[in-house]
Amino acid sequence: KSPLSAPRSVYICIxxxxxxxxxxxxxxxxxxxxxxxxxxxxxxxxxxxxxLLLPWWVEICFLIFFPLGxxxxxxxxxxxxxxxxxxxxxxxxALGTAAESxxxxxxxxxxxxxxAGNAPAAIKAWRQVQMKxxxxxxxxxxxxxxxxxxxxxxxxxxxxxxxxxHASWLCNTKSAVTLLDAAAHIHNAKLMEELHTALRxxxxxxxxxxxxxxxxxxxxxxGNEQRVDELVAEIRSTGQTVTARGYSLIIKGxxxxxxxxxxxxxxxxxxxxxxxxxxxxxxxxxxxxxxQGKAKEILEELVEAEVPLSTEVLVILVEDAFRRGxxxxxxxxxxxxxxxxxxxxxxxxYDPLLKLNVSEGNLHxxxxxxxxxKAGHRIGEGLCVRLLQRAAEAKFLRFxxxxxxxxxxxxxxxxxxxTTLMKVYSTSGLYNxxxxxxxxxxxxxxxxxxTMYGCLMRFAAxxxxxxxxxxxxxxxxxxDIQNYMSLIRGAGRDKDVDRAFSVFGxxxxxxxxxxxxxxNCVLDVCASAGALSRGRALMNxxxxxxxxxxxxxxxxxxKGVCAAGDSKGAWKLLEEIQGxxxxxxxxxxxxxxxxxxxxxxx
Numbered sequence: 001k002s003p004l005s006a007p008r009s010v011y012i013c014i015x016x017x018x019x020x021x022x023x024x025x026x027x028x029x030x031x032x033x034x035x036x037x038x039x040x041x042x043x044x045x046x047x048x049x050x051x052l053l054l055p056w057w058v059e060i061c062f063l064i065f066f067p068l069g070x071x072x073x074x075x076x077x078x079x080x081x082x083x084x085x086x087x088x089x090x091x092x093x094a095l096g097t098a099a100e101s102x103x104x105x106x107x108x109x110x111x112x113x114x115x116a117g118n119a120p121a122a123i124k125a126w127r128q129v130q131m132k133x134x135x136x137x138x139x140x141x142x143x144x145x146x147x148x149x150x151x152x153x154x155x156x157x158x159x160x161x162x163x164x165x166h167a168s169w170l171c172n173t174k175s176a177v178t179l180l181d182a183a184a185h186i187h188n189a190k191l192m193e194e195l196h197t198a199l200r201x202x203x204x205x206x207x208x209x210x211x212x213x214x215x216x217x218x219x220x221x222x223g224n225e226q227r228v229d230e231l232v233a234e235i236r237s238t239g240q241t242v243t244a245r246g247y248s249l250i251i252k253g254x255x256x257x258x259x260x261x262x263x264x265x266x267x268x269x270x271x272x273x274x275x276x277x278x279x280x281x282x283x284x285x286x287x288x289x290x291x292q293g294k295a296k297e298i299l300e301e302l303v304e305a306e307v308p309l310s311t312e313v314l315v316i317l318v319e320d321a322f323r324r325g326x327x328x329x330x331x332x333x334x335x336x337x338x339x340x341x342x343x344x345x346x347x348x349x350y351d352p353l354l355k356l357n358v359s360e361g362n363l364h365x366x367x368x369x370x371x372x373x374k375a376g377h378r379i380g381e382g383l384c385v386r387l388l389q390r391a392a393e394a395k396f397l398r399f400x401x402x403x404x405x406x407x408x409x410x411x412x413x414x415x416x417x418x419t420t421l422m423k424v425y426s427t428s429g430l431y432n433x434x435x436x437x438x439x440x441x442x443x444x445x446x447x448x449x450x451t452m453y454g455c456l457m458r459f460a461a462x463x464x465x466x467x468x469x470x471x472x473x474x475x476x477x478x479x480d481i482q483n484y485m486s487l488i489r490g491a492g493r494d495k496d497v498d499r500a501f502s503v504f505g506x507x508x509x510x511x512x513x514x515x516x517x518x519x520n521c522v523l524d525v526c527a528s529a530g531a532l533s534r535g536r537a538l539m540n541x542x543x544x545x546x547x548x549x550x551x552x553x554x555x556x557x558x559k560g561v562c563a564a565g566d567s568k569g570a571w572k573l574l575e576e577i578q579g580x581x582x583x584x585x586x587x588x589x590x591x592x593x594x595x596x597x598x599x600x601x602x
Contacts, residue, residue, distance in 0.1 A: 220253025527560025
């Protein structure tokens with residue numbers, strides 16, 4: 001709506017509704033009006049842009065021409081790079097697809113021949129192509145192994161010649177480390193040192209920390225303590241330090257040679273340099289120490305050097321202590337492991353620790369068993385049986401009941417566990433408690449085996465539970481001689497001679513071989529019950545069956561005679577003993593002395 005002649009005024013018609021009325025009156029169309037207004041509009045925009053950008057023309061030129069210059073330089077360098085790569089590609093022509101395929105074929109051939117123990121064939125395959133094709137890392141390693149076996153005198157010369165032929169590809173640290181490492185693994189430190197000298201002096205390959213690691217490990221495996229010390233001093237003289245891997249290879253090498261003291265020295269050096277001693281090194285150190293009988297000394301050295309005990313070395317040390325029955329060493333190793341941050345012990349460490357502590361009746365066993373449960377370690381039936389057996393030997397009733405409580409909570413009670421628990425009670429003189437377990441066993445539906453029946457019958461005889469003995473004798477499908485003897489002893493506790501002879505008759509009728517021990521068992525019942533006449537008759541039967549009687553039989557009868565106050569009978573029996581050429585022992589004389597004191601005829 002403003003006049004069109006107004007300078008630098010911009011107007012754009014949006015729609016026909018805004019078309020000026022005076023234009024319509026002047027005979028102009030909408031298109032003609034738009035065209036007439038376009039020129040002054042563009043002029044105005046360009047003029048405003050010129051005024052805006054005029055103060056910044058220098059900066060704008062810099063922003064434009066700097067990227068352009070960078071692009072030109074980049075394109076020039078790329079062209080040179082492509083030319084260089086082209087030259088390298090031309091140099092690599094010898095290693096074209098066909099050559100690489102041939103080299104791979106040779107590598108596989110060498111691997112197969114070396115695996116078959118045919119080193120001459122392996123090196124022959126390598127020599128056929130080594131002048132034409134550069135070997136890869138695997139082939140270089142195989143070549144060193146084969147040459148060391150076939151032609152050690154020419155190994156260094158051939159390997160260096162191969163590297164020199166393919167210098168652009170192989171004269172580098174990677175090849176040097178591969179070769180030295182291969183030489184170290186064949187345990188030939190002399191060849192390794194010769195190879196190192198040739199690589200350094202002839203091919204000018206500098207000794208990097210990786211090269212030093214191979215040299216350190218190889219000389220340590222060779223047991224060359226002096227050379228290892230020299231290499232360490234050489235490394236330090238260049239302002240470098242031995243790497244953690246270097247220390248690990250030194251320790252591993254010396255330990256494989258059984259050089260415990262030297263390995264320990266480098267363990268301490270590694271620790272002093274601030275490195276963490278790897279668990280495998282500590283474990284290997286402990287294993288060698290155990291083999292050399294120096295487990296205690298090494299444990300103290302590790303603790304003093306503040307070397308954390310690994311789980312492996314802990315198991316090694318406590319198992320060694322268990323074999324030697326050394327509870328203090330086992331507990332010392334456990335304490336050292338815990339002080340170094342091991343909150344939960346490995347599962348394999350609990351077994352020897354528990355057995356040792358249970359055998360000594362140490363209450364620490366209860367703590368270990370509770371900790372083992374809390375850690376979620378598997379506690380099987382076998383371990384529980386072994387622990388109960390040791391608890392029986394140590395009369396450690398409290399621990400045995402703790403194990404039983406755990407097994408019952410897990411519904412793991414078996415015949416074997418109950419049998420072992422009975423032995424725990426019996427060693428503590430608790431025969432009644434042992435017999436009471438029979439009721440639990442029946443309630444659980446378990447079927448006692450012959451071992452359990454034998455134990456129960458013996459325990460029932462010891463505590464005078466005659467009814468249980470008779471019940472058990474009816475339950476046992478087939479009694480062995482020990483079962484019969486338990487029943488006879490039970491009758492003896494009741495002084496029931498008739499029952500003893502009845503059981504003895506069943507034993508004879510069973511077809512089992514009745515030995516003198518069984519006869520002596522019945523004779524003991526006769527002596528205890530004062531049935532001396534039946535005892536003498538039994539002795540006559542024994543003479544008929546076994547011939548001359550032994551001193552055990554005579555002493556058994558002597559107890560009965562002396563208990564009856566028959567001094568004359570005792571003297572007569574003594575004469576019979578001497579007449580048989582037997583020598584009376586302390587049991588014989590003690591019976592006679594006690595009888596004389598009792599009778600007032602001392």
